Amino acid sequence: METKQIKEEINRMKKERKAIILAHLYQVDEIQEIADFTGDSLELSRKTALTDAETIVFCGVKFMAETAKILSPEKMVLLPALDAGCPMADMIARDDVLKLKKNNPGAAVVCYVNSSAEVKAVSDYCCTSANAVNLVRSIPEQEIIFIPDKNLGQYIARKVPEKNFIFWEGFCVTHHRIRGKDLTAARKLHPGVPVLVHPECQPEITKGADFTGSTGQILKHVRESDSDEFIIGTEMGILYRLTTENPEKSFVLLSTGLICPNMKKTRLYDVYMALLEKKHQVHIADDIRRKALVALNRMLELS
Numbered sequence: 001m002e003t004k005q006i007k008e009e010i011n012r013m014k015k016e017r018k019a020i021i022l023a024h025l026y027q028v029d030e031i032q033e034i035a036d037f038t039g040d041s042l043e044l045s046r047k048t049a050l051t052d053a054e055t056i057v058f059c060g061v062k063f064m065a066e067t068a069k070i071l072s073p074e075k076m077v078l079l080p081a082l083d084a085g086c087p088m089a090d091m092i093a094r095d096d097v098l099k100l101k102k103n104n105p106g107a108a109v110v111c112y113v114n115s116s117a118e119v120k121a122v123s124d125y126c127c128t129s130a131n132a133v134n135l136v137r138s139i140p141e142q143e144i145i146f147i148p149d150k151n152l153g154q155y156i157a158r159k160v161p162e163k164n165f166i167f168w169e170g171f172c173v174t175h176h177r178i179r180g181k182d183l184t185a186a187r188k189l190h191p192g193v194p195v196l197v198h199p200e201c202q203p204e205i206t207k208g209a210d211f212t213g214s215t216g217q218i219l220k221h222v223r224e225s226d227s228d229e230f231i232i233g234t235e236m237g238i239l240y241r242l243t244t245e246n247p248e249k250s251f252v253l254l255s256t257g258l259i260c261p262n263m264k265k266t267r268l269y270d271v272y273m274a275l276l277e278k279k280h281q282v283h284i285a286d287d288i289r290r291k292a293l294v295a296l297n298r299m300l301e302l303s
């Protein structure tokens with residue numbers, strides 16, 4: 001089947017099944033092109049909670065599709081690429097969280113949305129990189145167990161110095177790869193060009209950058225900036241929206257390794273097959289879903 005025909009079929013089935021296609025900003029261009037909505041984790045969560053579609057085709061990784069199902073249990077949620085996981089989410093399990101809670105009574109567990117439904121179910125609050133700082137600042141607890149991303153946790157701790165933090169040794173394999181020498185080399189090659197990075201990068205990167213924010217916040221920053229050139233320190237998929245929205249501006253990546261293989265697993269044909277065969281449906285046990293929803297709702301209420 002040719003690409004044009006696949007796209008036509010996707011559009012036809014979408015209408016037939018009252019479906020919406022959501023795509024993360026790290027997805028490949030062809031997926032972002034056909035998506036009804038693209039965004040970062042927070043924007044996608046909000047969209048999931050508000051849509052009246054009956055089926056959500058979630059082009060992202062597993063924890064994102066799970067989040068959609070937790071927020072919209074009555075809807076059919078499809079993950080086109082079944083093996084699209086997140087190594088960071090796999091770095092912590094439910095029992096690890098229970099142990100942390102036992103060892104730190106009274107501390108609040110703030111769980112990055114990049115985590116499994118089971119981990120969310122034993123956490124007190126969820127957050128995304130877009131709202132993490134404000135969420136941690138606004139909750140009453142003084143002691144924070146931040147899981148699983150230590151880099152994001154350390155970034156929040158710098159912004160909220162009045163709180164005490166316990167970290168987990170998790171990290172994003174893509175963002176963690178950027179080194180100080182990449183930043184030095186980029187600055188040398190592009191003097192005066194602002195460096196915008198994601199808070200999943202290591203502290204030496206977030207401390208040395210000109211702006212740190214979620215993918216959605218990076219997009220906003222570029223839109224509002226007077227600069228016409230940028231060095232981007234997040235997954236390369238963001239370049240699609242950056243260049244589409246800002247054709248007059250130019251972008252270079254901070255490191256050549258900024259590719260998340262899991263985010264690149266979903267292709268047009270997978271979306272077509274997902275709609276055709278209603279696969280792969282996300283299922284979450286009801287007790288886990290209800291507990292995870294509490295942490296997610298707290299996040300949505302506070303953000």
Ligand code: SF4
Pocket residue numbers: 026061085086087088089114172173174175235260261262263
């Ligand atoms: S970019 Fe990092 S955090 Fe996001 S899905 Fe890939 S490995 Fe996980």
